Every structure is written in structure tokens, then in C-alpha cells.
Amino acid sequence: MDTSPDRYLRAARRASTERRYAQAIAHFEAEWGGLLPASSESVVRYLTHYGDQLTTSTLRVHLAALARWHQQLGFSDPTKTSRVRDTLKGIQALHPQPVKQAEALALRELESCIEKLTEELGNPVHAVRLRAARDQALLLLGFWRAFRSDELSRLRIEHIQLRQAQGLELFLPSSKSDRSNRGRVVKVPALKRLCPVAAYEAWLEESGLTEGALFRAIDRWGHMGQHALNANSLSRLLHQVFLRSGVDPAGYSAHSLRRGFATWANANQWSSKALMDYVGWRDVQTAARYIDGNAPFGEWAR
Template identity: 65%
Template sequence: MNGSTDRYLNAARRDSTRRRYLQALEHFEEQWGGVLPASSESVVRYLAAHAEQLSVATLRTHLAALAQWHQRQGFVDPTKAPQVRDVLRGIKAEHPQAVKRAEALQLQALEACIDVLQHQVESAQPAIRLRAGRDRALVLLGFWRAFRGDDLCRLRIEHIQVRSGEGMEIFLASGKTDRQHEGVTFAVPALKRMCPVQAYEDWLDISGLRHGPVFRSIDRWGHLGHESLNPNSVSRLLRHAFVRNGLDGDSYSGHSLRRGFATWASKNQWGTKALMDYVGWRDVQSAMRYIDATAPFGDWRRGESGE
């Protein structure tokens, strides 16, 4: 294949997916000692060897990586063999695991964090001011638009249109569920408080950015990076935004923003269809994984106050 062909083949999958697949192949070859091309028998042994260490979801990702490698190289895909499917089903039956969910970011915790960041935005120290402005915009956009960490890292200034005091439109070229790479436009409303639109405008003013990635790294001296943040850094950034300001943030991850919004919307009587349309979920099961199971009881629960 020539360079152009490789470029378009790589573009067919997101960077995060390519990284996971490369890690999976490395795990199969270097850590376990597998050989490519693989046989269905070796894949079965690989699954059995890691049945207790890796989750079924992780094993499925590794199988997808192996399948793609064999298909691209023109070999028979060993993961399609019936015994591979049966072993995976057996592992799921023998080692059931509860789905790990990120802790939902509750509105009170969000307000506490944003209040502190608001004060830091006015700091005379460039590094503190920049970091606070970036974190405030990232957290508010992530929460109110229910973005994934990967979505936040793919935001580009030239793809965002702002109508001050009204809202903004964000075009994302492709996403996790955008298999055809058609892109999706998201509307973000201007709010009376904790406004994501105002936070974004303030971030552009503070940073002086006019094009390129919206969210970037910032070093100790207050220098902005040129590339976008890595999606893996969003969870760490969120936790640091809380911990740095004396708040409890150890249990949060990038998905806490998305799940936090879903929980808030459910408490505020959003219907399932309205929530699915706003967030972009295609099936009810996806939505239910993000909504706090206690949310439907609202004010009837002991110790609950409406938000």
C-alpha cells in the first residue's frame, strides 16, 4: 500500500480505537507470546489464559483488534471460529462482572468546583488563569452537552459558531457512533448560571486562541501546547480541577460529566426520548447505563432535595 492508501485506512478509525488495537496486538504477541497470523486454537488459549484477569469487554476489544489485523493482511480471521465464540460465552458465564460506571458529577459538586475556578480565572498569574479558564470551559461544556472526553479533545475553534447570550453550535467531524463519518452538529444553550457558552468565550479571550484545538495542555509557566489534549488526560484533568481546589474528586472520570448530566436531566423530568435525542444515544439500554438508578424517585427519597 502507498502512503495515501495508508492515510485513508487510518482515517477510517478514530485515534483512540487505533491505540487500543495496537495495545491489544502488543498484549497478544509480546506479553502472551502469541504469533501472527494466529490460529483459532491459539486465540482460544489466549482467551482462556486471561479469562480471570481481563473483563469480557476488554477481551472483545482484543478479538476485534486481531480480526482487523487478519482481514487487512489477507488472512483468514481466526476470531470467527465457533469455538472462539463459545469460549467467550463460557468466560462471561463463569466470570460475571458488574459493569463499572463512572460516578455521576452532581450539580452541587459542579457548582463548588466552578465557583473556585471562577476566582482563579481572575488570578494575576498566567498559568493559574489559563488553567482555570480552560478547566472551567471544559467542565461546563462536558457537563451541559454530555460530551465524552474524546469529543472534548476533538473540538476545534473553526468548527464552533457562537451567538453571544443565545448559544453556540459545535460541529464534530466524527464520533464514536458516527460510523459513516458524516459529522454531527450539537447545539449548546446559553444558561443563566454556569453557562458553557460564556465559559468558552472567556477561554478564547484568556488564551488568545483563534483556530485549532480548543483544549490543550498548559505547562507550569503558562505556555499553551499546540496539539489537543489526549482523551486519556481528561479524567486526570477533571480530578485535578477538584482536588487542586480542596474538593473531593478522586472518584471522577471523564464519563462523570456525561453521566452527571444524564442524572441531572432525569431528576428534572426529561423524558427518555428527549434525553436520548439530546445526548445522541440510539437505544434505551445506552441511556440507562448513564442514568443514576435512584434518580426517578426525586424528592421522595430520604435526604434528597430537588435541583
């Protein structure tokens, strides 16, 4: 068992953030040829060089990585000067870019996928049935709870309680919006169709799992991995499901489940507060990015 203090420092930082920061530092040093510790003028030159190549959101991540590198090693932060801030503002003004978003998964596409997976559940090959049961539970839990990919990958069986005639209670130990890692309990409803609770039970029955990571890799022979699926692999997994179901996967990612539910809830007259509370959003601006607003033109529409 690792008893060093570093394990707590590592636990305080999200793995995905660590990877992005490491890539940003490597980009500054190896790709651009920058020297660390850096001066504010070198940071300005770096931003200027990539101002028309990288998005401003990517540049902000790189600045955050540089800031933390300097702070952790006791150097003054070169990213906080007015010249750096103004350069970034200028880049945003001269090179505006639309925010790229995953396509929202519509209910009809979800139904097509579940129909195909239900068919595969009757396959005599164990590996096919196992993968279908996992994918069905992943899609339906991800959609109806609007989970992020990292939240899906972190689900553990011992953190899930089945409440008869009610649904599931899941404990999420951490998430993107839970910076203090306090965790939260969320409920998953039992539904008349496309039921995430029934899919969860079917997955446990088919897999025989009783503890540990809920969603795991499965090889071609039906052998399950011991560890959780990597969050970065979920988009590829969903693309495979879409292709088998006759759904064009272009534009979709694991985030399509979250956007799909938000769009469905909005179309079904959920209030902004109800939707924000259910999904876990903190502000209306965040929620608005996930919802495809409809502007009805009535008889004027073609």
C-alpha cells in the same frame, strides 16, 4: 503534505481504537507468547488462560484486534469459529463482572469546582488565570453538552459559532457514534448560571485564541501548546481541578461529565427521547447505563 493513500486509511480508523488494537496484538504475542497467524485452537487457549484475569469486554476487544489483523493480511479469521464463541460465553457465565462506570458528577460538585475556578480567574498570575479559564470552559461545555473526552479534545474554534441571545452552535466532525464521520451540529444553551457560553467567551478572551484547537495544554509559565489536549489526559486534568476545589476525585473521570448531565436531566424530568436526541444515543440500553435510576420507597425509607 502527506499525499499517500495511507493517510485516508489512517483517517478512517479512530486513534483510540488503533492504540487498543495494537496493545491487544502485543498482548497476544509478547505477553502470552502466541504466534501469528493464529489458529482457532490457539485463540481458545488464549481466552482460557486469561478468562479469570481479564474482563469479557477486554477479551472481546482482543478478539476484534485479532480478527482485523488476519483480515487485513489476507488470512482466515480464527475468531469466528463456534469453539471461540462458546469459550467466550463460558467465561462470561463463570466469571460475571459488574460494569465499571465513572461516578456521575453532581451539580453541587460542579458548582464547587466553578466557584474555585472563578476565584482563580482573579489571580494576578497569568498562567493561573489562563488555566482556570480553560478548565472552566472545559467543565461547563463537557457537562451541559454531555461530551465524551474525545469530542472535547476535537473541538475547534472555527467550528464554533456564537449566536447572540441563543448560545453556541458547534460542529462535531466525528464521534464514537458517528462511524461514517458525517459530523453533526449541536447547540449549547446560554444559561442563567454555570453558563457554558460565558465560560467559552471568557476562555477565548483570556487565551487570545481565534482558530485551531479549543482546548490545549498549558505549562507552568502560561505557554499554550499548538495542538489539542489528548483525550486521555482529560481525566487527570479534572482530578487536579477536583483536588483544588476540595472535591474527592475518587471514582471520577472525564466520563463523569457525561454521566452527570444524564443524571441531572433524568432528575429534571427529561423524556428518554429528548435525552437520547440531545446526547446522541442510539438506543435506550445505552442511555440506561448512564442514568442512576431512583426507586422511591416513600415512608418506608429510613
